[in-house]
Amino acid sequence: MTDRRGRGSSNVPPRRPARSDAGDGPRPFPELSRHLRGNQGVYSPNSETWLRQPASRAAGAAAVGAAKGTGNGAPARVPPRSRRKPRARRGRAAAAKVGAVLLVCVVLVGFGIAHLSVNGEPPTPTAIPSLTPTVPVLIAASPGTPTNTAVPTAPPTRTPTPTKTPTPKPTSTPSPTPTPDPRFIGKVICLDPGHGGSDRGGQRTGDAAAPAMDEAVYTLLWARALRLRLEAHGFTVVMTRTEDVDVNASERDVNGDGETGKNVKDPGLALHARLTDELQARINICNKANASLLVSLHINYFKDPKAEGYETWFSGVRNDADASKLFAEIAEDELGKQYAGAGYNAISRGANDDSYAQADVGHGGFKHYIMIGPAQEDQVTPSAMPGAIVEVGFISNDDDAAFMLSNAGRNAIVTAYEQAIVRYFVTISEEFVYGAK
DSSP: OOGGGTSOOOOOOOOOOOOOSSTTSOOOOOOOSTTBOTTOOBOOSOHHHHTOOOHHHHHHHHHHHHHTTSSSSOOOOOOOOOOOOTTHHHHHHHHHHHHHHHHHHHHHHHHHHHTSOBTTBOOOOOOOOOSSOOSOOOOOOOTTSOSOOOOOOOOOOOOOOOOOOOOOOOOOOOOOOOOOOGGGTTOEEEEEEOOBTTBOOSEEOOOSSSOOEEHHHHHHHHHHHHHHHHHHHTOEEEESOSSSSOTTTTOOOSSSSSOOTTTOOSHHHHHHHHHHHHHHHHHHHHHHTTOSEEEEEEEEOOSSTTOOOEEEEEOTTSTTHHHHHHHHHHHHHHHHHHHHHTTOOOOEEEEEEGGGSOTTTTTTTOSSOTTTSOOBTTTBOOOSSOEEEEEEEETTSHHHHHHHHSHHHHHHHHHHHHHHHHHHHHHHHHSOOTTOO
């Protein structure tokens, strides 16, 4: 479209904090054991087992029972009433008194015997057993209800220290890794996003038909997206520029002819020198990478807004013309397929030989496009691999521009480039094509 192109006109949840039942305070600690309830009361699962009497206490209880007339603490049985005459009652009362006195004596004698020394040694003082029961207080209850239910003092409640729950680290979900095609391993693709920097390429102002558009911007966007897709297939991709800049921004004498845009006074010749050095710098990037294919991405422009459609260009005078032509034809075919699939009825302008492009008219006097052409005057060193220039539509045409700016259009363009490159390398891997690398 312009001379800078080197050819003629034509887009966890954080973890939820632990729930607290006490406002903003620490989370309530659960019941420590079966002996503590939520109200901090005391619970005994089995009073008979839990309050089982030690042997000494059981003996004391038996002694108390004996003192009351039984060996097991039960009330003594009352003998049946005697049928003797009433005069004998006084004798019986006296006998009862004598018996009571004798019983006291027996007790005192037993108490003294218990304190006698053994083998002449002084006796060991023995604590007098208390007549107060040491067993728990019995609570009257209805039949079938356990009676030995004691109410011991509740043990002090220990306040537990809440355990800090570690926050798990988010686990990223890995993206699926594409499987490269062995046929594409080692194949280097050189992508040349047309124009950039001081050279904006074709431009249009925004209107009711389509927004404003800048060729240098969109060729770079498409090349970036294309690069990712090609690398997923296994290709190695290099780009002549990755930003919206001039490749030869310092305006060096890249081709070695002694002329640059700075040291030439004539405006026309200065433009010629600057254009040659810029395109030579891009060619050198492709050659240094030992690329197998060069693809130069462009958008067409013409003063008549009725001009529309897509086209591709190759150089028919080079030794690798057959391979270049093959790729140009495949690219032209893929553009048609992808546009139709996106619902855009675009016009194909064909795959063309740059020998008939009249590239010299207004483009520095070159007869062939610099990026894909043969060695030319002014010491131009050509690319060392097959390649083609791809014009995906006219920026000056309202319909073409509106489609290229749409999401469907952008995807169709990038997919067409991707499929064309894949098809080209599949073809040359299956059949011999002169000049292919």
